[in-house]
Amino acid sequence: MAIKIEHLTHTYNPNTPFEKTALEDINIEIKDGEFVSIIGHTGSGKSTLIQMFNGLLKPTMGQVYIKGQDIHGENVDRKAVRQQVGLVFQYPEYQLFEMTVWEDVAFGPKNLGLNEEEIRERVAYALQAVGLGEEYYQKSPFELSGGQKRRVAIAGVLAMKPSILILDEPTAGLDPKGRDDLFNKLKEMHKGLGLTIVLISHSMEDVARYAQRMIVLYKGKVKYQGTPKEVFAHGDELEKIGLARPQIAYILETLKEKGMDIATDILTVEEAALQIKAYLLKRRDNNA
């Protein structure tokens, strides 16, 4: 079990007029090597929840276990936990500070106290993983484009070699190609290295395409959990809490209303194309 959360409740600014309960009685399990997506309306507690995963926030109540270890127990090396659980914040490019791309990515491994050679190897690995070649090594991160900055920042977390990677809307503000590149890289690492990935996203298309399991948060509580198919079956309820199904699901629904005999629990464009094609072939055969 990569991450296990038991009865977690978190309150910001307790005992002040600014008191706000962000999470309430959360119970979650994320298995090793899973690709899980967390969705929810703005303010539903997603960002608070992921800060629990690596101990940046201490819950007001409840336990957080990483690989079976209670991270707020006694004698726990918080740094080791943060090495295991890599966290990429929203707009991570705002955390860049070094003179060169290379130095910035090396910040994490240096903090882990690794030797020169190991650091060099990890930085090269991380930059290669996000698709930045040697010509970028000595550039200043501040002269890069937004998408490239984002990739440098993600490389900075990958260089820690985490076994669990958490990303908070990593593709916000990226162009379509940048988004596809990033997701393909993530998928590759998920498959190749067995990385556990937790992804926060507002794009139902991306979630439907990449996630094996989904967690839906609503007002600080877990509303639904399950595979994308199971969760998106609650279409109307999702809409009520400010979410939606992937767009293609709505298209198929309309086609069905117009009399096409097709399944509507389809979540990706590719599946939909197959369905429609099968339907058209069947109709042609019937007509013939």
Added chain:
Amino acid sequence: MLRDITIGQYYPVDSPIHRMDPRAKILITFAYIIGLFFINHFIGYGFVVLCLYGTIQMSKVPIRYMLKGLRSILFILLFTVALNIFFTQGGRVLWSWGFLTITEQGLIIAAQMACRLILLIIGSSLLTLTTSPIQLTDGIENLLNPFRRIGVPAHEIAMMMSISLRFIPILLEETDKIMKAQMARGADFESGNIIRRAKAMIPIMVPLFISAFRRAEELAMAMEARCYRGGVGRTRLHSLHYEKVDYCAFVLASLFFIGCIIL
């Protein structure tokens, strides 16, 4: 992490003090501070404490919020007290060692200074805790208006103040975010000697400065996009009016001021 700073923090509840006109509150705070300096014996301070306590009760702001503001001046307070104890001449000598002497007079003056500073800080934090930054700057602008003739840029001063006040929580939040992001990369801000800790601040300071400049630029652009052109001829959404509560406050404040002078 950085949420304990209360200077300039507004405490949102509804009370007669909160409802007062910001101009009245600023003027009364001024009178209060001046009154404080008229007093030079302990009965007077007792009177001030009583009045202040009553006002705090009326404002519905918990007293511990006022006391929190004191923490930030603790060093200045101790420094002033020590200076006054050791370097005041006159009166009976109680203790002496080398060039350091403690006299009776010194102890009394040090205690009075401490009272004065503490009451000063609590009184002025009462102003900022019960007045939102926007009201506060509105009030200041309005009070400075008569001085515009002699070249005081009232509107500009008020605008700069409201912008900087507005930026305090934003920059705090930003610092918190950057700190967390660097901690997620294994940064350690808590251990090591002073030089190591100072060096550990670089990964926070650089992104923070960059984002402060970026925000300033974006704000300037957003203001221009909405046709901001300074204070000339600008009307306001909330114009200020003195109400009954303000007149009552003025009367009470006058009584307080007279009390300060008599005592």
